[in-house]
Amino acid sequence: MAGETDETPFRGVDATRAFGGSAVALVVAGTVALLSRQPWLFPSLGPAVMLHVEQPGRPESSPRNTLIGVQPGHWPGDAVVARAVVSCAGEG
Template identity: 75%
Template sequence: MRQARPSVHAFVGTALAIVVAGAVAVLTHQPWLFPSLGPAVMLHVEKPDAPQSSPRSTLIGHGVALLAGYAFLVACGLSDDPSALQEGVDGPRIVAAAGSVAVTTAVLVLLKASHPPAGATTLIVSLGLLRTPAQLLIAAGAVVLVTVVNWLYGRVSARPMPVWAASDPSSRGARNG
């Protein structure tokens, strides 16, 4: 398949992933669309070979983010409270938000799995926008879904994402130098 112009490629790949997740949301009446999917999909289609765009970084990043966000939501006693959009922000909510983003960042650095959209995911949870275990599982499923859609789209459009992890640029330089 002939390489599409970058903007057309990005448009089609982004629209496809979001439409698929949206269709699942309509069919299931569940939150298969949430804000941090947008930047994840954008990374997939704009920079499919970048380490932060890889399936590994995407799946680990959002997984860690969901767990950290929920852990801080529970630890701060907010799991049964309305979201910050309804209730506002107070001390415990700030602790939950700051703690979840800090832990997510630290763990992803340790795992060498940087994926900046995960910072939004952990805030979505720690701010109470998604807060039940069922919603978190659906969010995880949505991340898997858009990653698979973008992975397949990359294969058919000749701009493939790696199967799992992107090659380390420093090791490429060592091999080439």
């Protein structure tokens, strides 16, 4: 119809739920990092959490897709860490 738009109006409840869910996930990851003394806060955590909180029923939000999606970023990081460990072990 004329004059109608497809835009969804802002809903404060959705924004509050998204913020709260994201904040809880980041606090949990930060707490795990503190207790394990290992880094757990990484760049892809924020977007992944927002996707799961904002659109939990969408196929893109499935845990399977998230795990598969972050793997290409983990491989180079794992290789760098392994190389650093091997380099440091040879110095001792």
